Amino acid sequence: MIEVGNVLVHEDIIKNDFVCNLTKCKGICCIEGDAGAPLLERETAILREIYPKVKPYMTEAGIQAIEEQGTHVIDADGDLTTTCVDGNKECAYVTWENGITKCAIEKAYEQGEVDWKKPISCHLYPIRTTHYPEFDVLHYDRWHICHDACTFGKELGVPVYKFLKDPLIREYGEDWYKQLELVVATV
Numbered sequence: 001m002i003e004v005g006n007v008l009v010h011e012d013i014i015k016n017d018f019v020c021n022l023t024k025c026k027g028i029c030c031i032e033g034d035a036g037a038p039l040l041e042r043e044t045a046i047l048r049e050i051y052p053k054v055k056p057y058m059t060e061a062g063i064q065a066i067e068e069q070g071t072h073v074i075d076a077d078g079d080l081t082t083t084c085v086d087g088n089k090e091c092a093y094v095t096w097e098n099g100i101t102k103c104a105i106e107k108a109y110e111q112g113e114v115d116w117k118k119p120i121s122c123h124l125y126p127i128r129t130t131h132y133p134e135f136d137v138l139h140y141d142r143w144h145i146c147h148d149a150c151t152f153g154k155e156l157g158v159p160v161y162k163f164l165k166d167p168l169i170r171e172y173g174e175d176w177y178k179q180l181e182l183v184v185a186t187v
Contacts, residue, residue, distance in 0.1 A: 001137075002187065004180045007172060009161070012140035014184050017153030018126060018160045024148035027101030029125060031090040032145060036081035038121040038128070039072055044080060046116050047071040050105070053113040054093065057104035061085045062092040082119065093118075123167035126160065 001008045039047070048071050055063060065085045069092075075081045083092040093104045105118045117123060126146060130137040140160055153163060161168065161180060169177045 002180075002183055004183055005172070005176050006135040007176070008135060008137045009180065010137070010139050011187075013127060013138055013160045014187065016140060016150070016160055017156070017158055018146070018149050018163050019153040019156050019158050020146075020163075021148040021152040022100050024152075025145060026099060027094075028145050029143070030094045030101040030103070030122075033089070035075040035077070035079070036073065036084045036091055037119050039080040039082060039119055040121075040131075041080065043119055044072045047082075050108070050114045050116060054104050054108045057095055057107040057111075058093065059085075059095055059104075061090070062094060062104065065092040117170075120167065120171055123170065124164055127164055127168075129171075 001010055002014065003009075051066065051071050055066075058066075062085060065083050069083045071083065072080055073083050084090060085092055085094075091103075094101050095104045095107065096102065103118050103122065105114065105116070108114045109117045121128070126141045126143065126149075128139050128141045130139065153159070161184070165177060168180070
């Protein structure tokens, strides 16, 4: 682990390469899994507030899931997550463009309808965060469906932390990211 401020960063985030390759995977991470995307408590209020503006970008199945279950749910492990269609597969906020998943929240953001891009867990993926009262721990989540992203990242020579520069800055700030780069340079 590498310590940067009050965040512990697993070395796999530094040592492994990763660049999403949506032409290969089609964004399957948004429709596979055992629950929706993890949410922070503060994000649940945002989802409730922006839902009316995001709704026009959603599929009928996604809208139905939200109308029946709410903008977020508590999963089987007791964690806050995005709502899923049919229980635990496709995220209710998934929409499609040319056979590739796209986040309806992000579409609304890109159109200037909302000022929140998407849940930070989605933006940071394949990094997963464990929150403790005094610090956060960032882990690299390996998932077989991301094999093409690992291969593409290796081809391009882009480590996970560089691929996720924008969401890391979104969550921890530019100064923190600069500190991360300085620490990585000495490793």
